[in-house]
Amino acid sequence: MKTVMSNKFAIALYTLPALLLILVLIYIPIALSGYYGLMDWDGIGEMTFIGLDNYITLIQDKLFWSSTWHSFLLAIFSTASLLLYLAISLVLASKIKGSDLLRKIYLIPMLLSSVAIAQLWMKIFDPTNGMANKLLEFFGVENTPIWLADPKIALYAIFIPIIWQYAGFYILIYYAALKNVPDEVIEAAKIDGASPFQIAYKIKLPLISGVFKVTIMLAVVGSLKYFDLIYVMTGGGPNGASEVMASYMYKEAFKLNNFGYGSAIGFGLLVICLLMTWLTSQLTKSKDDVQF
Amino acid sequence: MSEVRIQQVTPNLSTQKPRRSFLNKIGFGFLYLLLGTFAIIQIYPLVWLVFFSLKTNKEVFGMSPFSLPQSPQWENYTKAWTSGNIGVYFFNSVWITVLSVVLTIILASFVTFAVTRMNWKLSGPVLGLFLVAYMIPLHSTLIPLFKMYNSANLIDNPLSIVLSYTAFNLPLTIMILLGFYKTFPREIEEAAVMDGCSVHRIFFQITLPMTVPVLSTTAIINMIYNWNEFVFVNTFISSDKWKTLTVGINNFVGQYLTDWGAIGATLVISIVPILLAFLFLSDKIVEGMAAGSVKG
Numbered sequence: 001m002k003t004v005m006s007n008k009f010a011i012a013l014y015t016l017p018a019l020l021l022i023l024v025l026i027y028i029p030i031a032l033s034g035y036y037g038l039m040d041w042d043g044i045g046e047m048t049f050i051g052l053d054n055y056i057t058l059i060q061d062k063l064f065w066s067s068t069w070h071s072f073l074l075a076i077f078s079t080a081s082l083l084l085y086l087a088i089s090l091v092l093a094s095k096i097k098g099s100d101l102l103r104k105i106y107l108i109p110m111l112l113s114s115v116a117i118a119q120l121w122m123k124i125f126d127p128t129n130g131m132a133n134k135l136l137e138f139f140g141v142e143n144t145p146i147w148l149a150d151p152k153i154a155l156y157a158i159f160i161p162i163i164w165q166y167a168g169f170y171i172l173i174y175y176a177a178l179k180n181v182p183d184e185v186i187e188a189a190k191i192d193g194a195s196p197f198q199i200a201y202k203i204k205l206p207l208i209s210g211v212f213k214v215t216i217m218l219a220v221v222g223s224l225k226y227f228d229l230i231y232v233m234t235g236g237g238p239n240g241a242s243e244v245m246a247s248y249m250y251k252e253a254f255k256l257n258n259f260g261y262g263s264a265i266g267f268g269l270l271v272i273c274l275l276m277t278w279l280t281s282q283l284t285k286s287k288d289d290v291q292f
Numbered sequence: 293m294s295e296v297r298i299q300q301v302t303p304n305l306s307t308q309k310p311r312r313s314f315l316n317k318i319g320f321g322f323l324y325l326l327l328g329t330f331a332i333i334q335i336y337p338l339v340w341l342v343f344f345s346l347k348t349n350k351e352v353f354g355m356s357p358f359s360l361p362q363s364p365q366w367e368n369y370t371k372a373w374t375s376g377n378i379g380v381y382f383f384n385s386v387w388i389t390v391l392s393v394v395l396t397i398i399l400a401s402f403v404t405f406a407v408t409r410m411n412w413k414l415s416g417p418v419l420g421l422f423l424v425a426y427m428i429p430l431h432s433t434l435i436p437l438f439k440m441y442n443s444a445n446l447i448d449n450p451l452s453i454v455l456s457y458t459a460f461n462l463p464l465t466i467m468i469l470l471g472f473y474k475t476f477p478r479e480i481e482e483a484a485v486m487d488g489c490s491v492h493r494i495f496f497q498i499t500l501p502m503t504v505p506v507l508s509t510t511a512i513i514n515m516i517y518n519w520n521e522f523v524f525v526n527t528f529i530s531s532d533k534w535k536t537l538t539v540g541i542n543n544f545v546g547q548y549l550t551d552w553g554a555i556g557a558t559l560v561i562s563i564v565p566i567l568l569a570f571l572f573l574s575d576k577i578v579e580g581m582a583a584g585s586v587k588g
Contacts, residue, residue, distance in 0.1 A: 014402035025459035029433035113520035176582040225429035246431040270432035
């Protein structure tokens with residue numbers, strides 16, 4: 001038994017290809033990103049070492065901090081919307097007819113490519129022929145917004161499809177977790193005369209708190225590195241109003257050919273993401289996680 | 293035991309029922325209204341997309357966006373399919389997706405098998421490397437990867453896309469497989485060892501066939517992610533002959549700003565394969581999406 005299952009050659013054969021792949025394509029690049037941040041480099045020519053210049057510029061760069069703030073705003077909105085999804089899942093999971101179908105309908109936007117979603121919502125936000133303004137006009141709004149072209153609201157306008165896209169995903173996770181709550185516990189509470197609200201608030205929610213923490217983590221980290229919709233819909237514009245960390249990195253490197261500075265931004269993005277992962281896990285940690 | 297308990301409860305509930313039923317009905321009606329509204333919000337934009345993909349420009353610009361297409365313009369679809377490179381993009385998406393999914397699943401199965409079934413000192417740290425990689429934002433790797441592929445002459449080569457998809461999907465795939473392998477009985481494999489089976493035969497003839505249910509789940513999840521992926525192709529591929537559907541239609545749609553019918557038709561073509569897959573495999577997709585996040 002032991003000799004067959006500790007065959008060194010087989011272990012190497014099975015793990016090395018995958019290990020090499022993630023080392024070369026994930027781990028080495030993040031180290032290199034920090035290193036390239038020390039360079040003045042246009043992406044084609046030679047690199048020149050300039051020390052910490054890029055990182056010093058980064059810390060003083062107003063555009064970087066405003067795009068970081070935008071990323072955090074998205075994280076805040078996504079996390080807040082989790083409460084709505086939780087409420088919907090509580091209703092869905094309470095033995096309602098058609099919950100299976102509804103939950104699948106909710107998930108559909110999550111399956112579509114960001115490009116399709118972005119292009120579709122650009123049409124919805126179209127100032128003259130879009131669905132959004134026609135709806136507002138129907139409700140009697142006179143000065144309809146120009147959505148993506150208005151620096152004041154462009155960022156919030158993009159939040160709508162992002163939140164729309166992920167709603168079904170979180171509802172699905174909560175639904176699965178709520179379905180895992182043993183029926184006996186609920187029945188026992190009913191016998192003791194607990195109301196549906198008490199059952200939801202005092203029993204179901206504490207029992208799925210572990211899953212709720214995981215989703216907070218997913219929402220925060222996912223928001224901080226968010227890129228696709230913003231890149232396609234506004235490219236960070238108008239005038240940097242909807243720029244987020246990843247789109248700012250992309251613009252500096254692949255549009256303006258500042259690959260050194262872009263790497264510094266990319267490294268900043270990595271540090272902020274890992275820091276927030278750690279911070280979120282610390283903030284949501286509790287000593288007595290409920291077990292069932 | 294629980295059956296007995298429920299039987300005892302029933303009389304108690306039935307005495308309360310008449311008093312509650314009216315309020316209950318209103319309550320349930322309200323809940324259904326809420327859930328239904330939410331379903332409409334999630335689905336209506338897509339219905340609207342299908343509508344305007346079948347409209348003429350006159351209808352799009354002259355009439356209410358909520359109106360139905362007067363006479364469906366199917367030629368919008370023929371126009372979208374023939375005037376761009378949609379066919380080429382479509383084919384690229386298919387083969388790049390399939391190849392990456394196959395590679396990811398084989399490599400992930402190898403690793404999960406070695407980590408959960410075989411005995412070696414470093415199995416813990418190695419698994420850790422794969423799981424931590426899930427936390428790393430891919431955008432931070434983009435510039436170094438661009439330089440690497442550039443010096444390896446892999447820029448504008450679909451191999452760079454296949455390799456990137458495989459590497460970045462390995463962590464999630466291993467996570468999902470891990471949950472399955474851990475609950476799976478080892479007795480059959482142990483018996484095979486007793487019978488003198490080699491590791492490779494155990495893996496290929498026993499373990500791999502037994503894990504087919506979870507493999508199909510991970511395959512579908514991987515397929516959706518790869519089919520929809522945008523950043524890698526947008527960064528590493530420049531010529532039309534290697535572009536996939538997401539990047540291809542994004543450029544194509546950008547050129548036809550005013551022809552909403554053709555734009556709509558292009559978008560519908562790009563999402564139909566996923567919607568079809570969902571129609572037939574929704575349970576697997578739901579299972580995979582939940583597994584990836586909850587077990588992670």
